[in-house]
Amino acid sequence: MGHSNRRLDPEYRAAEQERDTMERSVRRQNAIIREEERQRDAALRRSRREDPIRRRREQILNSSQRRVTRQQTRQQQANEQESTLERVQLHRSNPANRQLESERQTRRNIRRRRELSPDAQLEEQERQRRAANIFDMYALLIKKGPTEICVCCGGTWFPYQVKKLEKCQTSTKFARSEDARKVFYLSSKLPSSNQKYNFCDTCYRIVRKGKIPNICLSEGLEFPGIPECLQDLTCLEERLILPRIPFMRFISLGYERQCAIRGAVANIPISVVETVIMLPRRFDNSHIIQVHLKRRLEYEQNFMTETVRPAKILEALNYLLGTELYVKHNIQMSSDWLANTGNEETVPFIADPADEAEVRDLINAR
Structure with a gap:
C-alpha cells in the first residue's frame, strides 16, 4: 500500500520512470542483453503474426498507409508540375522573355557548332542535308494528295x-x-x-x-449514288423532307474546308409515326413562303432561316418516297402542301414581317 500511495504522487512517478529509463539504457549498452532483447521481440512479433486475423489486420493497415502515402506523393508531384507550368507560361507570355530565350538558344547553338570537331561538323552537315531531303521528298509525295x-x-x-x-x-x-x-x-x-x-x-x-x-x-459497302434531285438541296430544304430533324451545326475549317460539328448534339429516339407521317412539313397559308426553323416553338431564336424552292422539294420527295426507309415508316406526301404551293423554282422571301410593305411597294413599282 505504501508503494501504491507513493505512485499517486506525480513527482514520485516521474522520478521512477526516469530511473527505469536510465536502467534500461545502461542494460542495452551490453551487446549480449541487446541481442537477447531483439530476439525476444522478434519471437513475440512472429508469434503474433501466426494469428490469421491479426496478420490480415496488419496487412490492411499497411496497405491503407501505403495508399495514403502514394496519393499524397502523386498529389504533391501534380501540384509541383502545375506550379512549374504556370510559372513557365507566365514567363513565356512576355514577348521580351521569349525574344531573350530565343537569342540565348541561338548563341548556344552557335557555340556548340564551333566546339565540334571537323568530323563532327561534317556529320552535322550531313544530318541536316538528309533532314532537308526527307522533308522535300515528303512535300513532293503529298503535293498531289491521295489520288x-x-x-x-x-x-x-x-x-x-x-x-x-x-x-x-x-x-x-x-x-x-x-x-x-x-x-x-x-x-x-x-x-x-x-x-x-x-x-x-x-x-x-x-x-x-x-x-x-x-x-x-x-x-455491300458501296455508297449509293446521289440522285440529281437531291444534290443541290439547301440545308433547310433537306430538313423539310426528313423523317427526323437533326439539330447539328456544321462549320468549315481551314482552307481545306473540312467539316466539323459546333455545339452539342442530342440523339433522342423518336417514333416517326408519332412525329410525322406526312411530308413535306406544312407552311402557313400565304403566297410567300417564310421558313423559320426552331428547335422548339417556345424558343425566340430561330435555328435556321432560308428561302426554299417548293419545286425542288417536291422533286426530291417523289424520289425518297420510293426508298426503303420512307416505305417502312409509311411516309406520304401532304396534299395540303401541294395545294398551297406553286411550282416556281424560287419564291419571294421576307425575313422580317415589318419589311413586307416595302417589298410589296417594290413589286408594284415594277
Missing part, C-alpha cells in the same frame, strides 16, 4: 501506298472466278491498259492469299 484509288475497297491513297496486281494472275488464286471478279470491283470504272490495278496494303495482302477482304465494296 490513287483501290479497286477493291475504294479508298483513296498516295501513290507510294498502293501496289499493283494483274487481273489474270490474281484469278488463279481464287477457287471461283466470281470471287476474283469481286475483288476487282471498280475495274470497270477505273480501266487499265495493262490490266494492272491499284490495291491498298490491306487488300493486297488478303487478295494474295486468295480471299475476299472484309472491306471489299462487293460485300
